[in-house]
Amino acid sequence: MSIKRALVSVSDKTGIVDFCRELSQLGVEIISTGGTKNLLAKEGVPVIGISDVTGFPEILDGRVKTLHPAVHSGLLAVRDSAEHQAQMKELGLDYIDLVVVNLYPFQETIAKPDVAYEDAIENIDIGGPTMLRSAAKNHAFVSVVVDSDDYSTVIEEIRGAGDTTLETRKRLAAKVFRHTAAYDALISDYLSNVNGDPLPERFTVTYEKLQDLRYGENPHQKAAFYRKPLAGADTITTAEQLHGKELSYNNINDANAALQIVKEFEEPAVVAVKHMNPCGVGVGKSIYEAYEKAYQADPVSIFGGIIAANRIIDEDTANQLKDIFLEIILAPGFTQEALDILTKKKNIRLLKLGGLELGGDRKSQYVVTSIDGGMVIQESDTHSVTESDLKVVTDRKPTEEELKQLLFGWKVVKHVKSNAIVLAKDDMTIGVGAGQMNRVGSAKIAIEQAGDKVQGSALASDAYFPMGDTVEVAAKAGVTAIIQPGGSIRDEESIQMANKYGIAMVFTGIRHFKH
Structure with a gap:
């Protein structure tokens, strides 16, 4: 087999022009829709409109364009089935060998402050997930790409053999189902919350991987670090690492524990944490004074600990922090003088947080805890x-x-x-x-x-x-x-x-x- 026809319809158009140009140069016929078709034509890439394939116009403001037998038969036909081959020939239908689709930006839409409900609903993609699922189901014969990071692999394999390998198609299909599952989970979560039902009869969550970790709590345990979509700016998952070696599993848990405590205080506060428990907490008129108190609370246990501050770390405070071994310092920021001091310590991790929501009126979130065979969910304890x-x-x-x-x-x-x-x-x-x-x-x-x-x-x-x-x-x-x-x-x-x-x-x- 070889890839002869591709259907391309993307919301995120990163790299799509170059990718399609190379496909065309390799003899692949490109079918496209709406804005993607217009962009490719403008850039001189040969392209056929979806209506030329379906014989039916795009209607209802583009809501219906690919939901058509001419599209899905081309995706779902079993190529080595004599019966399928006969039906395709009888109906004058052709195969589609490659699907390149990414979905309407639902996450980006609901991330906007005060997004209108109608705008959120309008950004629920229907045709895109349907094409992706059809192609992924039939991955024995059809290649499907949902991530622009895979464009280069697909081009290289087509250039080398005219088609992708079955191993690649299996991998891409698995990615598609992860992608559509995450997309649906986000929609489900949004609608459940809009309807005042945050703990429905089925609770589906999705997270995106930030990084693989060297190991978990102990060296023999595998681990990875994930972020929830739309995570707040004042979370560990969105913190910017300014310096130091890679975070570990235990670092992340301890840093999160320290952050939750320091957010309790509106006045300058510093928290030192060891093994998920505070070993020292201090508040003062300045972050320097707060740190001095946190240190004096337990000058033994703070060694090798995690420090969280709810104010910018200044030069005087940095001079005190540098004198002991610390795994992490997290704060809303660091003055340049403080950075100059602390970055001389090779291994210390410096994390800069977004705007911290401080005090007792913080919004509660739902916390998911895994147990053997399931999970339990509760509101975070923000009561004051x-x-x-x-x-x-x-x-x-x-x-x-x-x-x-x-x-x-x-x-x-x-x-x-x-x-x-x-x-x-x-x-x-x-x-x-x-x-x-x-x-x-x-x-x-x-x-x-x-x-x-x-x-x-x-x-x-x-x-x-x-x-x-x-x-x-x-x-x-x-x-x-x-x-x-x-x-x-x-x-x-x-x-x-x-x-x-x-x-x-x-x-x-x-x-x-x-x-």
């Missing part, structure tokens, strides 16, 4: 509390300073693996207890880490105390204020224990489990 949301349940009310530290600790504890306890003082974390099987164990870890700083500190707990023991341990260590959700059948036991030691305790009514 203010002073007016708190309920004082003890005899003593928190002081103004204690209240400030309680709210600070509450912003952090929601990002710590449960069971989670955070100790806060002077606008910084001084102790973090994460991932223990009981709450007392997390409290003891946080208290031990805090050392003498625990005196006069505020404690935040991601969930209620099932009994009064955690309150007593905290009180004996020197904690003076506690914030927790409340809601235990034994809340009164914890309240009485707090009253016994003169602790001020407030309830939020909101739990922040993080598994």
Whole structure:
């Protein structure tokens, strides 16, 4: 067999003129539609209009032009079937050997701010996916190209043998079905959300690969990094890497964890993360002051960690950052002086983020977590509390300073693996207890880490105390204020224990489990 006829209809016209010119020079007859046909003719590439093939005009503003038996019989006919050959000959139909199609820009359309619903619907391609699927199904005989990156391979194989190899056709067909599946998933997601049904009976997701990773959590595990279409500018997936070696699987997860915490704060803040948990969080009047507090929170664990800042990194802060080993620094930007300092460290990764959405009013997203045999989906936890949301349940009310530290600790504890306890003082974390099987164990870890700083500190707990023991341990260590959700059948036991030691305790009514 050889490729004699090609049907070309593309929305993204990158490289299409040169590709079709080479096809024509190789003796391939080119059929085309609408804007693609006009462009090829203008550039002097011989082209036949689709209406000359179908005997039917393009109608309904171009909505119907390739949905015709003359097109799809040419794509779907089994070339080594005597019956198919006879029918094609009887009806005066000809084969189409190559399809080059990419689809209406639906993703680009819905990415526009305040896009009109009607515009989104108009950019749902019908004929394009139909041709792609017909050609891909019949890839034993038909070549199909949906990606301009494959133009050169197809030309080389036609030039060498007059046709593509079966191996190439199989690969291109698989790419087509991935492409149309992703296209339909995006449309489905858009329409589901427009109709107020973000968790429908069938949940289809699509992601585009950013890069293959060297390995996963461990060297024996394969891994890759993907981005969701229309991902926000303030995500790791859209960050610009300014310096350093390739990101690893663990880097990406830790950096994402750090970013989610630092976005909690409207004031200058710095977060240090190790193994998905914060080891130091600080806020200050400047990013330099915030970093100093984050560092002092745990100067041991920060070594080899990930740093996230919600302000531009300046020269003074960079001079401090360069003195320890860090895997990643991510921030909205870096001054030139800071870059000059930090890029002298060969392996450190510097990531520049888009405009950060900060504070408690951030829009919640849906988070997909894989499990063996399926997945679970939930809204991201962007809930925040203010002073007016708190309920004082003890005899003593928190002081103004204690209240400030309680709210600070509450912003952090929601990002710590449960069971989670955070100790806060002077606008910084001084102790973090994460991932223990009981709450007392997390409290003891946080208290031990805090050392003498625990005196006069505020404690935040991601969930209620099932009994009064955690309150007593905290009180004996020197904690003076506690914030927790409340809601235990034994809340009164914890309240009485707090009253016994003169602790001020407030309830939020909101739990922040993080598994």
